[in-house]
Amino acid sequence: MTRPAKRPFAKGRQPTRKTAPPPRDVQEMEVSIADVGARGDGIAFAEGLRLFVPYTVTGDRVRVRAADGDGKGEGVRAEPLEVLEPGPGRQTPPCRHFGRCGGCTLQQMDDPTYAAWTVGMVRGALERVGLGDVPMEPLARTPGGARRRARFAALKRGKRVWLGFNERQSHRLVDLEECPVLSPRLFALVEPLRTLLADLLPDGGDADVVLTDLEGGVDLLLVGPRSLDRAAREVLVGFELERIARIAWQPTDRAAAEPVANRRPAFIRFAGVPIQPPPGAFLQASAEGEAALVAAVREGVGQAGRIADLFAGIGTFSIPLAQQAAVHAVEGDEAAVAALGRSVQGLRLTAERRDLFENPLSAKDLNRYDAVVFDPPRAGAAAQAAALAGSKVPRVVGVSCNPASFARDTRVLVDGGYRLVKIWPVDQFLWSAHVELVGLFER
Ligand SMILES: C[S@@+](CC[C@H](N)C(=O)[O-])C[C@H]1O[C@@H](n2cnc3c(N)ncnc32)[C@H](O)[C@@H]1O
Incomplete structure (x- = not known):
């Protein structure tokens, strides 16, 4: 030790x-x-x-x-x-920012302790709803340097720009000097971004920077400043021509992203099918995590011939599953559905935009499928789980980034007659308290 x-x-x-x-x-x-x-x-x-x-x-x-x-x-x-x-x-925590940076708060745990704690979190959440004895696969791990997506906060004071993650439970910024979890391609952009933002931001101004490491180059989404004048656009157009494939800007979080520089296609492949994510789109945080989740989902749906993929995003599961089955992907984000729609030629895949909190698929809708996959945001899928509980779908596969909301939705499915067959825990956010999991339900 x-x-x-x-x-x-x-x-x-x-x-x-x-x-x-x-x-x-x-x-x-x-x-x-x-x-x-x-x-x-x-x-x-x-x-x-x-x-x-x-x-x-x-x-x-x-x-x-x-x-x-x-x-x-x-x-x-x-x-x-x-x-x-x-x-x-x-x-000894490996990163110099440990103790301040809110990104990794568990670096003080040695590897066996951290892995056991992560699995224990999943087990504990299920125990709280009376399902603690479900069989569990070994924890799928993600190494350092694998995070392919990051959202940094930036702030300019005087001539200096601070860029990094917020402190834990705080709005104070940690000015990143290293980051052992981030892909080196993304970390290499931290210093050039400071220089860029020193030009773009007014004194006291702030912005968020979303970076995604894709084939073809890095995708950069700038959230803020509120306006971009011509000079600022020219600076952006010339920024990091080699490493950055695409730059987009949003004046605020809720505004639509506006393209600023589209230099070359920036895409990701799911089961070999290239798809261009909209700027800032949801993407599993690492290739290793994505592979573990996809493998578990594939095993979970078995030989199903008709599959509904709910909360489908840009098709992380829909596209691989469409290699073996007819898939209907349902997702709330319009840009994600459009991106998926553009990439599905030749696949047995349809995509629908729908708010699954307000308007979940009914039991009758669901009964058309042999398997249903659902992968909601952290809040879980209360309304959709209630409809699933009343359905006759033989196999349901739940994917979650929050064991607590997953356990709550699981209780609803089990009370509706499903059996939780097994769990695949996936550690995709090394040294953080976030854990992902896949659960298979059968009836
Ligand atoms: C955890 S992500 C999973 C996406 C995808 N399954 C993947 O693995 O890449 C959750 C997805 O749910 C979508 N979403 C959030 N709220 C929604 C809602 N009310 N109705 C439908 N989709 C929603 C988000 O846009 C996001 O794509």
Whole structure:
């Protein structure tokens, strides 16, 4: 085991995009970490309080500063100040930004501890709905340097641009100097982006930068500034001609993306079929994670001849499944459906735009399929799960990035007569508290 740093929780002044909350009463104490909870925080009990202590492992003895009255019934957040005695699963965090950056908050766990914790999160969520004994495949892992999509925040103060991820539960920015999880092709653009944004942003201005590593080059979506004058567009048009395939701009998060430079096709292949994602479109975060999810979904649908893929995005599952079956893809985002529609020639695949929260497929609609795949956003698919529970579809495959909402939807399916046959856990966000999974239901 590696020796713990005496003071592993780096401090520093960073610019913030919002006003900091007023200071609360605080008290320092020494605590032992009893467990690490679902958000990745260590849990300790002291002086009648339940404390949530980030960046710790079970068995750590830590000196902490606890904020008073911060817990809203669940517990109290506590800042770790010093590791007095390391727990058995502790390692030296590999990244210099650990302890501040909100991107990876579990680098203090050695690999076996981290993998066991990740699987435990899935198991725990299912236990809470009475389904803790379901068979589970081994955890599919994603290595460092594999993240092919990132959203950075940027802020200009004076002539300096800060670019990186927000601190954990904060709007303060960590100015990235390294990132062991990001694809090197994306990280190589961090410094050129700082120079670019120094030209584009006014003093005090901010923006978000979404980068996606695609075949043909990197896709860059700039969210903000609110307007782009001609000079700014010219700067963008000349930016990183070799490495960036396409640049688009959105004045705000809700506005449509406007193309600024389309240099060459930027695409991804699903089962060998090229598809051009719309700027900023959802894409599984790594090729390894995508491969593990697709393999599990394929196994889950078995020999089904007619498949509905709900919350289909740009076709991560629809396109591979359409190699073996007739697939109907349903997705709420218009640009994603259009992109999918452009790539399906020759495949037995139809695409429909539909809001599945407001207007889920009914049990009658669903009964036309031999298998249904659903992969909702973090909130889950409450309305669609209720309709599925009333259907006769023999195989249902749920994909999720949130074990808690998956467990809630699972309970609905099981109460409707489905059996949860097995789970494939997938770790796609190395060193973060996010875990993906696939579950197979049969009736
Ligand atoms: C986790 S992503 C999965 C996408 C796709 N299955 C994939 O693996 O790439 C969830 C998808 O649900 C879509 N979505 C979100 N809310 C929706 C809604 N109310 N109705 C239909 N689709 C929705 C999003 O646009 C996104 O494409």
